[in-house]
Amino acid sequence: MIDRRQMLAGLSATAAVPFIARAADTPSASDLKGDVAILRDALRLHPGLYRYNTPAQIKARLSHLQAGLVAAPDLVTRYLLLSRFLATIRCGHSYCNFFNQKKAVATALFDRTTRLPFQFRWIGGAMVVTDHGGPDLPRGSEVLSINGVAPRAMLARLLPYARADGHNDAKRVSLLEVRGDDAIEFFDVFHGLEFGPPPRGLHFLMARRPDGRTASVTLPAIGLSQRRAQAIQRDYRGDAPVWDWTMRSDGIAVLTMPGWALYDSKWDWRGWLEARLDSLSGAKGLIVDLRENEGGEDCGDVILARLLRTPLKNPQAERRVRFRRTPSSLDPYLDTWDNSFRTLGVDARRTTNGFYILQGAHGSSSIQPAARALELPVAALVGPVNSSATFQFAEKARRSGRVRLFGTPTGGNRRGINGGCFFFVRLPASGIEFDLPLIGYFPSTAVPDAGIVPDIVVAPSIADMAAARDPVMERAAGWLHQTG
Structure with a gap:
């Protein structure tokens, strides 16, 4: 196979x-x-x-x-x-x-240029940041919403x-x-096509950081070349x-x-x-x-x-x-x-x-x-x-x-x-x-x-x-x- x-x-x-x-x-x-x-x-x-x-x-x-x-x-x-x-x-x-x-x-x-700038995993339906979130989204942060959409709802919309x-x-x-x-992430493709470019090229997020505090975070959308620069070569x-x-x-x-x-x-x-x-x-x-x-x-x-x-x-x-x-x-x-x-x-x-x-x-x-x-x-x-x-x-x-x-x-x-x-x-x-x-x-x-x-x-x-x-x-x- x-x-x-x-x-x-x-x-x-x-x-x-x-x-x-x-x-x-x-x-x-x-x-x-x-x-x-x-x-x-x-x-x-x-x-x-x-x-x-x-x-x-x-x-x-x-x-x-x-x-x-x-x-x-x-x-x-x-x-x-x-x-x-x-x-x-x-x-x-x-x-x-x-x-x-x-x-x-x-x-x-x-x-x-529609991609979320960070990497993440799904854990029990929660979107959890693993890398490239910067100081605003340290590893282990749970994303609560993206441009007003709950990640669980986003996942349900993309699963088909x-x-x-x-x-x-x-x-x-x-x-x-x-x-x-x-080299091309499945989520990036279908999230970008299904939800379209974010307003003004910015993703507006609510997140819960590992210390339990909730924060509002604004991050720029990135393109394919920037995503590939994050990848393990x-x-x-x-x-x-x-x-x-x-x-x-x-x-x-x-x-x-x-x-x-x-x-x-x-x-x-x-x-x-x-x-x-x-x-x-x-x-x-x-x-x-x-x-x-x-x-x-x-x-x-x-x-x-x-x-x-x-x-x-x-x-x-x-x-x-x-x-x-x-x-x-x-x-x-x-x-x-x-x-x-x-x-x-x-x-x-x-x-x-x-x-x-x-x-x-x-x-x-x-x-x-x-x-x-x-x-x-x-x-x-x-x-x-x-x-x-x-x-x-x-x-x-x-x-x-x-x-x-x-x-x-x-x-x-x-x-x-x-x-x-x-x-x-x-x-x-x-x-x-x-x-x-x-x-x-x-x-x-x-x-x-x-x-x-x-x-x-x-x-x-x-x-x-x-x-x-x-x-x-x-x-x-x-x-x-x-x-x-």
């Missing part, structure tokens, strides 16, 4: 697709109806379209979307309408990807745009945080490490892995990781911190292989697609990095409800034990950001019996997610792109509509944020000391 946010930023932005409208164009009603026709045909390839919806519901929503697009006065409204529709599929990989839009569209939608699998709303909430870990295409390794004075090693999107990396991440795992002789234990990691390559399998004594099979799940070959009429609107995806289902086995079951390379596999085994206890820190490869790692780690999970429930969904291979569908009248996953993973048994619940559930409080405490890390370290 892959996380394409960084990997494909350049690929789709430059791919040649016919008839792409400029962002400034005003498409005709007929052209916009053509976009909906392309969307409807493309969705016939989506393996998870009816996982949480009925055909009648999708048909009705497409009719409503068409009416909205035709009446929409501008690109912003069309982008919001399409984003809201795609979110109803309840697939974490189906959305109008910020990084795959044409330059003109991306500039018009995302490069706006958030992508996630099934009814796992914890993932949706995590997307609507600003943590400084992405990690080069996932370079040759330098993007993970952190610390050996604590108490004998516990901490491996922090904020991302696994290393497809284009020149860094020998596997060699780096193996060397550090080799250094653990005599250590009290290992903590693997994945809380900021949505996914990418299956890097965690290297760790699991060192812990296993017998092969760990992937969970029994069918890998289904909706087509043998893509329709030639649709092909001009489908970008991808591997044209073999257009014939993904050629050798698949037909089954019920219009599905084909993939065989061969897309079949089940397993993780084999490594020759150099690790005997020490291992804790993994997880949370709602984990929704792709890291969601799958949490599931495999749980089944291995060799890793104890700490934190809050993951993103993703135990009922299966969609991904593996993708098309980037470009709607020519609007010029908007959306990501279309092609493989659906369907478990063989009935499972909950939820993420993975950790063995030990620990969530930070507002007071923890104010004091810069990490109770999840502390709880995991305590367990390792008891176990080691």
Whole structure:
């Protein structure tokens, strides 16, 4: 399973697709109806379209979307309408990807001076400042209102745009945080488009500071370049490490892995990781911190292989697609990095409800034990950001019996997610792109509509944020000391 946010930023932005409208164009009603026709045909390839919806519901929503697009006065409204529709599929990989839009569209939608100047997290529905609030909003301050709107009401208004699998709303909430870990923050985009620029370029806030005092604060809105200047800079295409390794004075090693999107990396991440795992002789234990990691390559399998004594099979799940070959009429609107995806289902086995079951390379596999085994206890820190490869790692780690999970429930969904291979569908009248996953993973048994619940559930409080405490890390370290 892959996380394409960084990997494909350049690929789709430059791919040649016919008839792409400029962002400034005003498409005709007929052209916009053509976009909906392309969307409807493309969705016939989506393996998870009816996982949480009925055909009648999708048909009705497409009719409503068409009416909205035709009446929409501008690109912003069309982008919001399409984003809201795609979110109803309840697939974490189906959305109008910020990084795959044409330059003109991306500039018009995302490069706006509307952003709140600070970073924050949601804790029990409260917006809590974590950084860049300045002296007026120290870390741990709770924002009570923004331009007269309560943050809880703001969150409720933005949730319908958030992508996630099934009814796992914890993932949706995590997307609507600003943590400084992405080049374009989900909250920034939809808050800016939905609420518009603040009056006179200033955000007027009421906040409760950590000392309990309530304060009125006025802060200037910032733009995309200023937000990016706040972000943690990690080069996932370079040759330098993007993970952190610390050996604590108490004998516990901490491996922090904020991302696994290393497809284009020149860094020998596997060699780096193996060397550090080799250094653990005599250590009290290992903590693997994945809380900021949505996914990418299956890097965690290297760790699991060192812990296993017998092969760990992937969970029994069918890998289904909706087509043998893509329709030639649709092909001009489908970008991808591997044209073999257009014939993904050629050798698949037909089954019920219009599905084909993939065989061969897309079949089940397993993780084999490594020759150099690790005997020490291992804790993994997880949370709602984990929704792709890291969601799958949490599931495999749980089944291995060799890793104890700490934190809050993951993103993703135990009922299966969609991904593996993708098309980037470009709607020519609007010029908007959306990501279309092609493989659906369907478990063989009935499972909950939820993420993975950790063995030990620990969530930070507002007071923890104010004091810069990490109770999840502390709880995991305590367990390792008891176990080691």
